[in-house]
Amino acid sequence: MNSRATARTTAPSARTSTPRTPRTSTPRTPRTTTPRTTTQRTTTQRTTTPRGTARTGTRSTPRPTPRPELRLVPGVTAARPRRRPTSFLRNRRAPFVLLIVALLIGTTLGLLVLNTAIAVDSLKATQLRADNAHRAQEVQRLERQVVSSNTPAEVARAAVAAGLVPAGPAAYLVIEPDGGSVLRGTPEPATAPGHAAGGN
Amino acid sequence: MPNTVRPGAFTSRRVPGSRRSGAGLSVDQRVLRNRWGLVLMITLLVLVVGRLAVLQGVDGAAYANAAEQDRLRTYPIAALRGAVLDRDGNPFAYTVEASRVVADPTLVKDPDRTAGALTTLLDVPEAELSTKLSQAGRYVVLAAQVSPQTTDAIDKLGLPGISFEDDPVRLYPAGTVGGQVVGFVGRDGAGLAGIEQAFQDKLAGTPGHRRVEVGSGGNPIPSGIDESTPAIDGNTVKLTLDQDLQYVTERRLGEACKDGATTRASAVVLDVHTGHVVAMGSCPGYDPGNYSKTDPNLLGNPLVSDVFEPGSVMKAVTLSAALEEGKATPDTLLTVNGHIDAGDRVVTDAHDHQPIEWTVTGILAHSSNVGAIMLAREVGNEKLEQYLRAFGLGSTTGIELPGESAGILQKSADWTASRAANVPIGQGVSVTTLQMASIYQTIANNGVRIEPRIVESVTAPGGKVTAAPAPKSTRVISQATAAQMAYMLEAVVGPGGTAPLGQIEGFRVAGKTGTAQRANPACNCYTGGGYVTTFVGFAPADDPQYVVAVDLERPSSDAEGGQVAAPVFADIMRYALTADGVVPSGTPRPDFVLAGTP
Numbered sequence: 001m002n003s004r005a006t007a008r009t010t011a012p013s014a015r016t017s018t019p020r021t022p023r024t025s026t027p028r029t030p031r032t033t034t035p036r037t038t039t040q041r042t043t044t045q046r047t048t049t050p051r052g053t054a055r056t057g058t059r060s061t062p063r064p065t066p067r068p069e070l071r072l073v074p075g076v077t078a079a080r081p082r083r084r085p086t087s088f089l090r091n092r093r094a095p096f097v098l099l100i101v102a103l104l105i106g107t108t109l110g111l112l113v114l115n116t117a118i119a120v121d122s123l124k125a126t127q128l129r130a131d132n133a134h135r136a137q138e139v140q141r142l143e144r145q146v147v148s149s150n151t152p153a154e155v156a157r158a159a160v161a162a163g164l165v166p167a168g169p170a171a172y173l174v175i176e177p178d179g180g181s182v183l184r185g186t187p188e189p190a191t192a193p194g195h196a197a198g199g200n
Numbered sequence: 201m202p203n204t205v206r207p208g209a210f211t212s213r214r215v216p217g218s219r220r221s222g223a224g225l226s227v228d229q230r231v232l233r234n235r236w237g238l239v240l241m242i243t244l245l246v247l248v249v250g251r252l253a254v255l256q257g258v259d260g261a262a263y264a265n266a267a268e269q270d271r272l273r274t275y276p277i278a279a280l281r282g283a284v285l286d287r288d289g290n291p292f293a294y295t296v297e298a299s300r301v302v303a304d305p306t307l308v309k310d311p312d313r314t315a316g317a318l319t320t321l322l323d324v325p326e327a328e329l330s331t332k333l334s335q336a337g338r339y340v341v342l343a344a345q346v347s348p349q350t351t352d353a354i355d356k357l358g359l360p361g362i363s364f365e366d367d368p369v370r371l372y373p374a375g376t377v378g379g380q381v382v383g384f385v386g387r388d389g390a391g392l393a394g395i396e397q398a399f400q401d402k403l404a405g406t407p408g409h410r411r412v413e414v415g416s417g418g419n420p421i422p423s424g425i426d427e428s429t430p431a432i433d434g435n436t437v438k439l440t441l442d443q444d445l446q447y448v449t450e451r452r453l454g455e456a457c458k459d460g461a462t463t464r465a466s467a468v469v470l471d472v473h474t475g476h477v478v479a480m481g482s483c484p485g486y487d488p489g490n491y492s493k494t495d496p497n498l499l500g501n502p503l504v505s506d507v508f509e510p511g512s513v514m515k516a517v518t519l520s521a522a523l524e525e526g527k528a529t530p531d532t533l534l535t536v537n538g539h540i541d542a543g544d545r546v547v548t549d550a551h552d553h554q555p556i557e558w559t560v561t562g563i564l565a566h567s568s569n570v571g572a573i574m575l576a577r578e579v580g581n582e583k584l585e586q587y588l589r590a591f592g593l594g595s596t597t598g599i600e601l602p603g604e605s606a607g608i609l610q611k612s613a614d615w616t617a618s619r620a621a622n623v624p625i626g627q628g629v630s631v632t633t634l635q636m637a638s639i640y641q642t643i644a645n646n647g648v649r650i651e652p653r654i655v656e657s658v659t660a661p662g663g664k665v666t667a668a669p670a671p672k673s674t675r676v677i678s679q680a681t682a683a684q685m686a687y688m689l690e691a692v693v694g695p696g697g698t699a700p701l702g703q704i705e706g707f708r709v710a711g712k713t714g715t716a717q718r719a720n721p722a723c724n725c726y727t728g729g730g731y732v733t734t735f736v737g738f739a740p741a742d743d744p745q746y747v748v749a750v751d752l753e754r755p756s757s758d759a760e761g762g763q764v765a766a767p768v769f770a771d772i773m774r775y776a777l778t779a780d781g782v783v784p785s786g787t788p789r790p791d792f793v794l795a796g797t798p
Contacts, residue, residue, distance in 0.1 A: 126420070137348040140296050147291055147373045152447030169705045169774070172783045185706035185784035 165190045271413050272425060278366035279405030282434030284382050284395050286443040287478075287656055292382045293372050293396065293488065295434075299351045300367035301342040307361030308333050314359050318342065321350050333361075345369040372489040377447045380501040381439070381480055381601065381654065384488035393499055395437060395655070396488075397602045402658055405434035436659040440476035445469060448775045450481040456768050457483040461757035466503050467768065468637045469776055470747040472738060475641060475650030475671050477599070478746065478776065480634075505603040507630035508732045508751065511716025511761070512567045514626030516685060516736075517639060518576050519564055521587040524681045527578040530561045530688050533796045536571040543617025547573060547625070550715075550760070557796030565691040565794050567698050567713060569625045576624035584624065585612035590676045591639045592649060593631060598671070600655045607631045626716055637749035640736045643689070644710075644744035647682035648675050686710050690741045691792040693766075702737055702766035704774045706784035710744075711737020711769065713761035718753060730755030735765035739773050740785045746776045 148154065171187035225233070255263070283294035301322060308314050315329035322329070322343040332340045344367055351364050370385050383394020390404070391397040408431035413424030420426060449467050456465040466482035482502050486494040500506075522528045538552035549568050563571030576584055588594065594609030608630040615623065622628035634652055642649035651671040658666045677685070689710035693702045699713045713735050720729030736749040750765045750772070757764075 122426075137297065141347075141349070144296060144371070147294070147371075150290065151374045152377060152444050153375065156447070167778060169784075170778055171706075174783060174786070182786070184786055 160193070163193050165193050268413075271421075272411050273414050275410045275412070276366065277408040277410055277428065277431040278368050279407045279431035280368055280433040281370060281385070281389065281405060282403040282436045282659075282661075284399075284403070285436060285438045286378070286441045286446070287439065287476075288442070289438070290374075290443045291371075292374055292378045292439070292441070292443070293370060295368045295370050298345045298347055298367050298369040299364040300344050301346050301351070301354065302363055302365055303333055303340050303342055304338045304361045304363070305333055305335055305340060306338055309360055314362070317357055317359060318354065318362075321353055322346065370489075372487065374443060374447075375489065376485045376487045377443065377450055378439075378441055378481070379485050379488045380482060380503070381441060381477075382488055383501075383602075384491040384499075393491075394488075394501060394601060395439065398600050399435075399437050399655075399658070402435040403437060405661070406432040408432070433661040435661065438656045438659065440471070440474075440478060440654055440656045441480065442478050442779075444779060445479040445772075445776055446481060449479040449772050450483065450485060452768055452771045453481060453483040456752060456764070459764070461754045461759070462752045462764070463755055464502065464753040465750070465768065466506075466633045466752075467748060467750045467772055468503050468633050469772060470637050470641045470652055470749075472641055472644040472744045472747055473650075475638075475652045475673070476656070477634075477652050477654040479772070480654070482633075500603060501601055503633040504597075504599060504601050505605050505632070507605050507607050507632055508718065508753070509627050509629065509716040510631050510636050510734055510751075511626040511714030511732065512569075512572075513636055513639075513712045513714035513734050513736050513761075514629065514631075515564060515567065515572045515624065516643060516689065516712055517587055517591050517593075518572050518579070518584065518624040519560060519688065520591075520643065520677050520681055520685055521579045521584055522560070522575040523684055524587070524677045525579055525583060528560045528575060530559065530684050531793060532560050533557050534560070534563065534571055534574060536563060536568050536574065538570065540570045540573050540621070542573065542621030545618050547621050559793050559795065561688045561691050561792055562794035564688045564712070565694070565697040565792065567692075572624045573621050576620075581612040581615055581620050585609070587676070588623070588629070590649070590674070591642055592635055592651075593629065593639075597634055597638060597652050599634065599652050600668070604634075605632055607635055626714060633749055633751050636734065636736055636751070637747050640711075640738055640749065641747045642676050643682050643685045644738040644747055645682075646679045647677040648673055686738075686741055686744070687790065687792075689737070690789060691794065693737070694789060694792055696792070696794050697762075698760070699735060699762035699766040701762060702735060702770050704739060704770050704777070707739050707773075707777060707782075708741035708785040708787070708789055709737055709739045709770075709773070710741040711735055711766070713766060714751075715760040718755060720755075728755070731758060733759060733761040733763075733765045735761050735769040737769055737773070739777060740782065741789075742785050742787055745780065745782050746773060748773045748776065 149158075168188040168190050169185055171183055171185040173181045174184050175181050280297070281295040284292045286292060301318075303314075305311070311330055311333035314333055315326045318324070318329055319326040324343055329342060332342060342362075346364075346367075354362065355364075368389075370389070372379065372382065372384075379394075381394050383396035383398075384392055385396050386392045391400040396403065408429040410426070410428035412420045412426050415421050449469060453465040453467055456462050464482060464484070467479070468477060469479040470476065471478055480501075480503050484498055486498050491499055519528075523530075528534075534557070535555050536549075536558045537555045539546050539548040547569050549566075549570055558566065558568060558571060560571075560575070562568075563575070579587075588609055593607055596604045596606045598604075609623075610619065610628075612620075619628045638649065638652055641652070650673040653668060653671045655668045657668060660666070687710075689712055690708060691697055692712050693699050693709045699711060702709055702711050702713075714733065716732050716734070717726040718729040718732045719725070720727060722728070731754050732751055733754055734749070734751040736747070738744040738747045748769050750768045752765055752768070754764070
């Protein structure tokens with residue numbers, strides 16, 4: 001960023017003289033080394049390395065002034081990157097790419113499996129919920145049956161049908177503190193249902 | 201293609217001779233034309249891009265939301281209304297799930313065939329279904345409160361355009377038993393009477409809803425949005441009523457109503473020690489499940505809302521006041537004439553007689569109006585009013601039932617001479633059946649009045665039980681006075697009393713009859729109003745457990761309370777004591793001194 005900003009301030013001379021394409025490259029060059037480097041730069045950029053390496057090279061150069069001599073070795077530096085990429089591509093990058101591809105496929109498959117599992121579970125949950133509701137309804141239906149046949153009126157009707165009669169006065173045997181017992185009330189035998197019906 | 205055009209210049213596929221091809225135009229004109237073309241293109245581009253920006257950036261959220269709403273369906277989940285139970289947990293009212301069958305006529309493919317398939321299941325005429333299914337609109341209710349079994353059967357048919365909504369149904373399994381107390385709910389599910397109305401907030405619950413993402417067919421997407429706010433069911437209200445006793449009470453009242461003279465028979469049973477209402481009913485009653493077919497005038501609870509002049513049962517208050525104020529004892533002798541002057545009129549006993557020496561017990565046992573008025577005059581109007589109010593007259597009991605009447609009791613300062621003579625014998629003062637029972641509960645409970653209550657507890661759906669707040673209990677008369685009153689009231693049921701028919705084998709019974717002139721609602725006078733005959737009592741007299749108050753409206757008969765109301769009392773009380781396992785009294789009835797030795 002700094003280099004670009006400085007380049008802009010210095011640009012006016014370059015802008016008027018040169019066409020656009022070089023201008024974009026000029027900012028990277030520091031002001032001080034103007035005459036020599038222009039030719040060098042164009043050659044190195046076009047033929048040899050990606051920008052990154054060029055940048056680091058140019059950045060490191062400006063600080064120590066006696067370096068220009070070392071700068072004359074680009075032929076060697078240009079030769080190096082040519083060999084390296086070919087070896088990397090064939091030997092060391094292939095497993096990485098494969099790994100990425102494998103990860104991608106793995107992730108996709110994993111997602112698919114997870115999604116399927118979720119969908120299956122969701123279906124199962126819906127199914128179970130429906131089953132549950134069914135059971136609840138069944139319970140409710142049975143409870144309803146119990147309740148409706150447990151009302152006093154229904155019990156009375158069933159009792160009469162079974163030949164039962166309402167109880168008469170009950171008698172109680174009350175145990176006294178001394179252990180004896182006392183009969184309270186007068187027990188009366190219930191009238192047989194047939195009699196009651198006849199009487200009525 | 202024309203070969204006259206310069207390479208790289210504007211070319212046209214049009215015929216070279218035509219003006220629009222630009223063949224005849226100068227370079228400047230062409231430049232101008234190109235420029236306008238460019239402007240036009242840019243304008244169009246700006247319009248399109250602008251519109252896109254508006255759609256995507258400004259209105260985007262709204263459209264996305266609308267799209268989601270289109271996919272989301274919200275189904276209401278109805279809350280189950282809480283049950284109303286008796287004290288043993290038997291339901292008087294409860295709610296079960298049911299459905300409303302609705303149709304979207306635009307989705308129904310063959311209305312006639314669909315109607316034919318549904319008619320027997322829904323029990324709705326085929327023609328009616330057919331017209332409903334072919335009418336305009338997208339929503340039509342075919343049947344309400346359909347059982348789950350039926351909806352399952354309909355579901356299996358797979359008819360398009362038919363769906364179900366929650367529509368719970370309120371059931372009253374006991375029918376008329378307890379109907380007046382429990383009340384009923386309207387079509388919208390809101391309580392309109394009785395406990396259903398008074399406890400609407402507690403019983404209703406809070407409805408929930410379910411939001412589901414659906415596909416084009418309206419079926420839920422399995423992994424889509426499915427969130428539900430569950431409904432919170434209503435609270436269960438447990439009453440103090442005993443369903444069996446309620447049944448017996450109502451059946452006995454039903455018999456009383458069939459005697460040809462009784463137009464209304466009411467009874468209430470109170471637990472002496474708690475003030476709990478154990479049974480409360482009247483005839484004619486109604487079935488809450490069928491309230492719409494009942495005469496609207498019968499859809500109340502006359503035991504708390506209807507007032508009547510109680511007659512002689514009020515003498516218990518007059519005599520309690522006289523005893524408590526030290527104006528008399530049960531054995532105090534009074535010379536009672538057959539009639540007594542009371543302002544502009546003369547009050548007589550039931551049968552006019554020569555002056556007789558009666559004890560206070562005798563006055564109560566013979567239900568002497570003259571004797572009661574003599575004692576009331578000893579007490580004084582102001583004091584008598586105090587006692588009447590302390591026994592709960594003129595104010596509501598605070599029972600958890602809607603529409604309770606306070607009765608009518610004028611201030612003693614406003615009493616005329618005839619009113620002052622009428623109030624001690626239960627005329628010119630109006631009470632509800634419940635208030636009448638409450639007076640005797642006070643005497644039976646050693647003089648401590650407990651306001652009657654009918655709700656025992658409220659249970660939240662989670663099971664948390666909230667007991668009803670304890671009713672107010674106040675001492676009205678001393679324990680000694682209460683014991684003397686119990687003794688004297690026992691004489692009423694004994695030999696020489698007015699209500700030997702109120703006796704129950706094995707048990708000592710204390711009670712009081714009443715036969716009051718009934719105000720004729722037609723003329724607001726006593727003429728043609730007939731009588732209200734009453735009997736209120738408690739048993740066993742030596743260890744009271746229950747109070748039973750009975751009143752019968754008999755507009756066309758002059759039979760007395762001891763003849764018609766006392767037997768009803770005895771039957772209800774007998775069942776209450778037997779069912780509760782109350783051991784018969786071990787002590788014999790005391791010998792009562794009713795009259796002075798001549």
